[in-house]
Amino acid sequence: MLAIESLAVARGGVAILEGVSFALSAGQALVLRGPNGCGKTTLLRTIAGLQPPLAGRIVAPGDVIAYGAHADGLKATLSVVENLHFWAAVYGQPARVATALAEMNLAALAHRAAMSLSAGQKRRLGLARLLVTGRPVWVLDEPTISLDAASVELFANALRAHLGTGGAALIATHIDIGLVATATLDLTAHKARAPQDGGAAGGFDEAFA
Amino acid sequence: MLAIESLAVARGGVAILEGVSFALSAGQALVLRGPNGCGKTTLLRTIAGLQPPLAGRIVAPGDVIAYGAHADGLKATLSVVENLHFWAAVYGQPARVATALAEMNLAALAHRAAMSLSAGQKRRLGLARLLVTGRPVWVLDEPTISLDAASVELFANALRAHLGTGGAALIATHIDIGLVATATLDLTAHKARAPQDGGAAGGFDEAFA
Amino acid sequence: MIALLARDLRLAVRAGGGFGLSLAFFLIVTVLVPFGVGPEGGTLARIAPGILWVGALLACLLSLDRIYALDFEDGSLDLLATAPIPMEAVVSVKALAHWLTTGLPLVLAAPVFGVLLHLPGPAFVWLVLSLGVGTPALSVLGAFGAALTVGLKRGGLLLSLLVLPLYMPTLIFGAELIARGASGGATTTPLLMLAGITAATVALVPFAAAAAIRVNLR
Amino acid sequence: MIALLARDLRLAVRAGGGFGLSLAFFLIVTVLVPFGVGPEGGTLARIAPGILWVGALLACLLSLDRIYALDFEDGSLDLLATAPIPMEAVVSVKALAHWLTTGLPLVLAAPVFGVLLHLPGPAFVWLVLSLGVGTPALSVLGAFGAALTVGLKRGGLLLSLLVLPLYMPTLIFGAELIARGASGGATTTPLLMLAGITAATVALVPFAAAAAIRVNLR
Amino acid sequence: MSIWEYANPKKFMQTSAWALPWVTGLAAITLVAGLVWGFFFTPEAANFGTTVKIIYIHVPSAMMAINIWVMMLVTSLIWLIRRHHVSALAAKAAAPVGLVMTLIALFTGAIWGQPMWGTWWEWDPRLTSFLILGLFYLGYIALWQAIDNPDTAADLTGVLCLVGSVFALLSRYAVNFWNQGLHQGASLSVDKQENVSDVYWYPLLLCITGFILLFIMLVLTRTRTEVRLRRLKALEARERLA
Amino acid sequence: MIPELGKYAVSVMSAYGVTLVLLVGIVAQSLWRAARVRRALDAQEQRTGARNG
Numbered sequence A, B: 001m002l003a004i005e006s007l008a009v010a011r012g013g014v015a016i017l018e019g020v021s022f023a024l025s026a027g028q029a030l031v032l033r034g035p036n037g038c039g040k041t042t043l044l045r046t047i048a049g050l051q052p053p054l055a056g057r058i059v060a061p062g063d064v065i066a067y068g069a070h071a072d073g074l075k076a077t078l079s080v081v082e083n084l085h086f087w088a089a090v091y092g093q094p095a096r097v098a099t100a101l102a103e104m105n106l107a108a109l110a111h112r113a114a115m116s117l118s119a120g121q122k123r124r125l126g127l128a129r130l131l132v133t134g135r136p137v138w139v140l141d142e143p144t145i146s147l148d149a150a151s152v153e154l155f156a157n158a159l160r161a162h163l164g165t166g167g168a169a170l171i172a173t174h175i176d177i178g179l180v181a182t183a184t185l186d187l188t189a190h191k192a193r194a195p196q197d198g199g200a201a202g203g204f205d206e207a208f209a
Numbered sequence C, D: 001m002i003a004l005l006a007r008d009l010r011l012a013v014r015a016g017g018g019f020g021l022s023l024a025f026f027l028i029v030t031v032l033v034p035f036g037v038g039p040e041g042g043t044l045a046r047i048a049p050g051i052l053w054v055g056a057l058l059a060c061l062l063s064l065d066r067i068y069a070l071d072f073e074d075g076s077l078d079l080l081a082t083a084p085i086p087m088e089a090v091v092s093v094k095a096l097a098h099w100l101t102t103g104l105p106l107v108l109a110a111p112v113f114g115v116l117l118h119l120p121g122p123a124f125v126w127l128v129l130s131l132g133v134g135t136p137a138l139s140v141l142g143a144f145g146a147a148l149t150v151g152l153k154r155g156g157l158l159l160s161l162l163v164l165p166l167y168m169p170t171l172i173f174g175a176e177l178i179a180r181g182a183s184g185g186a187t188t189t190p191l192l193m194l195a196g197i198t199a200a201t202v203a204l205v206p207f208a209a210a211a212a213i214r215v216n217l218r
Numbered sequence E: 001m002s003i004w005e006y007a008n009p010k011k012f013m014q015t016s017a018w019a020l021p022w023v024t025g026l027a028a029i030t031l032v033a034g035l036v037w038g039f040f041f042t043p044e045a046a047n048f049g050t051t052v053k054i055i056y057i058h059v060p061s062a063m064m065a066i067n068i069w070v071m072m073l074v075t076s077l078i079w080l081i082r083r084h085h086v087s088a089l090a091a092k093a094a095a096p097v098g099l100v101m102t103l104i105a106l107f108t109g110a111i112w113g114q115p116m117w118g119t120w121w122e123w124d125p126r127l128t129s130f131l132i133l134g135l136f137y138l139g140y141i142a143l144w145q146a147i148d149n150p151d152t153a154a155d156l157t158g159v160l161c162l163v164g165s166v167f168a169l170l171s172r173y174a175v176n177f178w179n180q181g182l183h184q185g186a187s188l189s190v191d192k193q194e195n196v197s198d199v200y201w202y203p204l205l206l207c208i209t210g211f212i213l214l215f216i217m218l219v220l221t222r223t224r225t226e227v228r229l230r231r232l233k234a235l236e237a238r239e240r241l242a
Numbered sequence F: 001m002i003p004e005l006g007k008y009a010v011s012v013m014s015a016y017g018v019t020l021v022l023l024v025g026i027v028a029q030s031l032w033r034a035a036r037v038r039r040a041l042d043a044q045e046q047r048t049g050a051r052n053g
C-alpha cells in the first residue's frame, strides 16, 4: 500500500535522513524509532506529502494516507462532535462520527468545547479524527502522548481493528504501544552523511574556489 | 517545603478534586497519577498560584516554586541560549545557564533558533529552563513527553541531583520515570463529589422555586 | 467545501463575532475621523467617500491575518493540505467566508456611516454599489497576502504592508466612483474598472495563494 | 525587568521588525488618504493633523494584539506569572516595549508624513510634541485592552472595539493641539490635558491591566 | 436583615418572582398613559411645532441610557468588591437594555434633527458623546459574549466598566472642548422648570417613570434568566463530570 | 383619531415607530430567552433529579 524507496529528507535545507526504504502492505504496522531529533517528524511529513523528498521515491496510490501530526487540528471553540463532523465532511465520511466517538470513549464529552478538554482528552479527540478519515494508511507522529494506560489500550484496540480490516500504519513513537505484532525500523542507521562521506550533495556543496 | 491541606480545585466553575492533602519536604519527590481528565493539570496550576483554590490551603514559603507546564514558554525566533538567558535573568540566576545547557545535553544546539528544534529537543530546553530558575520546589506537568530513553535518563539524573541538594519535586505523569525513590499519589480517590453527596456547594446550587 | 465554509462561518460567529466586530471597527474609524479633522459638514462631505473606502479597507485588513493563522497554529492547515480538497478550493472558500463576515456587513451598513460623514444624498447608491463590487477583491487579495505570511509570527503588520499596495487600484476606482456619482459625473469607467479588477482577482489570485500556502507548509 | 524589555525588543526586531512595519503602515495610511480623498492641497492641509493622528492610532492598534498573544500561546505568560516579577511590572515593561517599537518611530518620522499631507509649517513642532506626549497613553491603554482579550482566539477585532473608545480623548486633544498650533491658537489647555491623560494612564492603568491578566490566566 | 441577602440567588429569585408582576403592570400602565398623553393630548410648541412630541421618547431614553451605565458601574463594583454573583449578572442583563436606550435616543435625535437643524447628524457634543457611550455598550456586551468562563467574564467586564466609565466622562469633557454644538442645554430639572411649561412637563414625567419601570422589569427578567443559565451550566457540568 | 401633525408627521411617526420597534424587540427577546432558559433548566433538573441539590 505504501512503499518508500531510498528516501532522503531534509529540514532547514540540511539533509537529515537518507537511504530509508521500506514497504507496508495491508494489515502491517511499522514503528519508527530513533533518538530525539533524528528526523522522524520530517520523514512522516514528507511521506504525507507536506514537503518534497530530497531524493528517492514514495510509491502510494492517491488518497490513501491519513496524517496525524503532533498538533491535532482542533478548533477550541467548536464542540467535540462539531470538530469531528467537520473532518468527516472533508473526507466525505459523515457516517463514521458516531463510531469514532464510541471507539475513543468520547461520547460523554461529545458536546464539550474542545478547549475545555484535558491534554489526554484532546489527544483522544485527535485520534478519533483519524478514524473518521476512513483512509487505509495511518501516518502517526507520537500518537500516545499524554494518554493514560486505559486510553493507550483504546488506541491499541482501534489500531488492531484498523489493521484487521486491511489497513496499515506507520507510527513514530518513543513509548511502547501494547500491540500484537509490529515491525520496527530504527532510523539511527539512516542518518544522513556529509557529502564528502558519500551523502547526497545539497545545492551549495560545490567548492567556490 | 510545601504542604497541601485538604485542597479542592475547580475548573470551568466545577469542582473536580477535593480533600487533597500531602506534604513535601527537602529531598522528596511525589508523583501524581490518575487517568486523563482527573485534574492533575488543574491541581498543579493551583499549587503554582495561577488559580485560586476552591477550598483548603497551600502552605509554602514565598518564591520557592518553579512551575513547568505543558507549554515550554520558548520563543521560536530566539536561540537556545537566548531563551535560557532570559529566564535566568528573570530569576536572577545568570550563572546557571552554562550548567543547564550541559546537563540537558543542549550545548551542541546552543545557537540554534528554538523553532528549528525537534519536539524532544524543545522539551529538553523546557527542562533546562527549570534548572536555571534555581527554585527548590519543581512542579512539573508531564515533563518527559516526547523524550527518548537517553533524554529521560538525563532528566532523571537532573532530578536526582536536585533532590540530593535539598530540592523537592511534584510531578504529574502517565509514564514511569526511572527514579530511585518517589512516593506516588493517586488522585482517583479525590474526585470531587456532587453537593448532594457531601461535596462543596457552589454559588448556584440552590434550587429555585 | 461546504463543510469548510460552514465551519469557518460558525467559528467567526462563535468567537464573539467576526461579524459584528468588523462593522464596529468601521464605525469607529468613521467616528474617529471627524474627531481628528473637525466637525464642519463641508469638509466632511468632501472627504467622505475616501474615508469610507479607507475605513472599509482597514476593517478588512484587520481581520485578514486570521484567515489562516488559527488553522496554521492548531495544525488544521497541515491536515487540510493532506485532505482530499484542492488547496485552491480551500483558499477560495476561506476568502468567501472572510467576505461574508467582513465585506458583506460593511456593504449593508455603509449608508448609515455615510450619514455620519454628511455624504451627499445621490452618493448613497454609488457607495453601496462601489463597496459591493469592490470588497470581494479585497477579501481575495487579502487571502493571498495572508497565504504569503502564514506561519510567520507577528505576520500582522507585514501582511498589511504587503496587501495595501495591492488594494490601491480598488481603493482609487472605488472612491472615484462614489465621488463621481455624488457630483453627477460619468461613472462608467470607474465602475467597469472596479468590476474588472474584482472579476480578474477572484478568478486568478486563488491559484497564487494556494501555491504560497503549499510553499509555506513545506 | 530589563531582561524582559530586552527580550521583547529583540523579538520585535527579530520577527521581521515591529519597528519598521508600524512606520510602513503609517506611511501607507497617509498615502491612501490622498488617493481616497483627492489631491487638492487645501483640503489635505486642513485634514492633515487629524489624519496623522488617526494613522498613528491605527498603526498602534494593529500591533496591539501581539503584546501578550504570543506569550500566552507559548506558555511564557503562565511562567512569567509564577516568576519573581510583579505582573504590574510585566505589563508596564510590555507597554514600554510596544511604545518603543511603535510610538517612538512614529513620533520621529511624523514630520516626513506631514510634508506628504501639506501640513502647514508652524504645525510641525506641535505635531511632534502632540504625538510624543500622546502616544505613550495609546500604548498603555492598548496593553490594558490586550490584557482583557488575552487568551481569546480572534481577539484582534474585539480588542480594537474595546480600545478605540478609550483612545478618543487622547485623539481629540492631540489633533486639537496640532490644529491650534497650526493656526496660532491657545495651546495650553489641550497640551495640559494630553499630558495629564498620559500621566494618569501610565500611572494607573497598569494595575487594571495586571488584574485582568491574572484573571485571564486563572 | 441585611440588603446583601438579596445577593443570594435563591433569595433574589423569590423576591423578584414576587415583584415582577407588579413592576410589569405598573410599567405598562405608566408607559402607555405617558405616551398616549404625550402623543395625542399635547399642543404644538412655538419653536418645535409638532416635533415636540418626540421629546416624550427622546428624553427618557437619553436619561436611561446614561443611568443604566451608572447602574452597571455600581453593580460591577459590588461584584468586584463583595463578589455577589447576582450583582455581576444584573450588570450583564442591563447592558443590552442600555444599548437599546442609546439607540432610541440616537435615532429619535437624528429624526428630530432632520426638520430642526436640517441635518440627520451633526457632530454636536451631546450627540457625539452618546455615540461613544454606544460604543462602550457594544464593547462591554461583546466582551461578555467572547469569554466562556462566567466568573472570568464578570471580572473582566467589571474592570472594563470601571475604566470605561472614567474614559466616558473624559470623552464627554473632551468632546465639549472640541466643539460647541447646537443641542439644547439641560432645561429640565426636577425642581426648576423655566423653559418647559406644565403641559409638556407632566406627561414627560410620566414617560420618564414609565421608562424607569420598564427598565426595572427588563432587568429583573433578564437577571432571572442569567441566574437560571448559571445554574443550568453548573448542573450540566456536574452531570458530565459524574 | 391620529392628531394633526402637520408637516412633521413623518418625523414624529417614524420616531415613535422606531422606538416601539426597538422597545418591543428588547422586551420580546428578553421574554423569549427567559422562557427558553427556564424550560431548559426544568428539563435538566428533572433529568438530574437535582431539584433540591
Ligand code: HEM
Pocket (backbone or CB within 6 Å): E055, E058, E059, E062, E063, E105, E106, E107, E108, E109, E110, E111, E112, E113, E114, E116, E117, E126, E127, E128, E130, E131, E183, E184, E185, E186, E187, E188
Ligand atoms: C442623535 C441625536 C441626539 C442625541 C444623542 C441626543 C441626546 C440627548 C440627551 C442626552 C439629552 C439629555 C437628557 C437629559 O439628561 O435630560 C437630550 C435632551 C434633549 N434633546 Fe436631544 N439628542 C439628540 C438630538 C436632538 C435633536 C435633533 C433635538 C431637537 C432639535 C433634540 C432636542 C432635545 C431636547 C429638547 C431635549 C431636552 C433638553 C432639556 O430640556 O433637558 N435632541 N438629548
Ligand SMILES: Nc1ncnc2c1ncn2[C@@H]1O[C@H](COP(=O)(O)OP(=O)(O)OP(=O)(O)O)[C@@H](O)[C@H]1O
Pocket (backbone or CB within 6 Å): A011, A012, A013, A014, A016, A034, A035, A036, A037, A038, A039, A040, A041, A042, A043, B115, B116, B117, B118, B119, B120, B121, B146
Ligand atoms: N530549520 C532548521 N534548520 C536546521 N535544522 C533543523 C531545522 N528544523 C529542524 N532541524 C533539525 O532537524 C532534525 C530533525 O527534526 P525532527 O523534528 O524530524 O526530529 P524527530 O525525529 O521528530 O525528533 P523528536 O523525537 O524529538 O520529535 C532535528 O535535529 C532538528 O534539530
Ligand SMILES: Nc1ncnc2c1ncn2[C@@H]1O[C@H](COP(=O)(O)OP(=O)(O)OP(=O)(O)O)[C@@H](O)[C@H]1O
Pocket (backbone or CB within 6 Å): A115, A116, A117, A118, A119, A120, A121, A146, B011, B012, B013, B014, B016, B034, B035, B036, B037, B038, B039, B040, B041, B042, B043, E237
Ligand atoms: N472550561 C471547562 N469547563 C468544564 N470542565 C472543564 C473545563 N476545562 C477543563 N475541564 C475538565 O476538567 C477536568 C480536569 O482537567 P485537567 O486538565 O486538570 O486534567 P488532567 O488530569 O491534567 O488530564 P490529562 O492527564 O489528560 O492531562 C477534565 O475532565 C476537563 O475535561
Ligand SMILES: [Mg+2]
Pocket (backbone or CB within 6 Å): A040, A041, A042, A141, B118, B119, B120
Ligand atoms: Mg518529532
Ligand SMILES: [Mg+2]
Pocket (backbone or CB within 6 Å): A118, A119, A120, B040, B041, B042, B141
Ligand atoms: Mg494535564
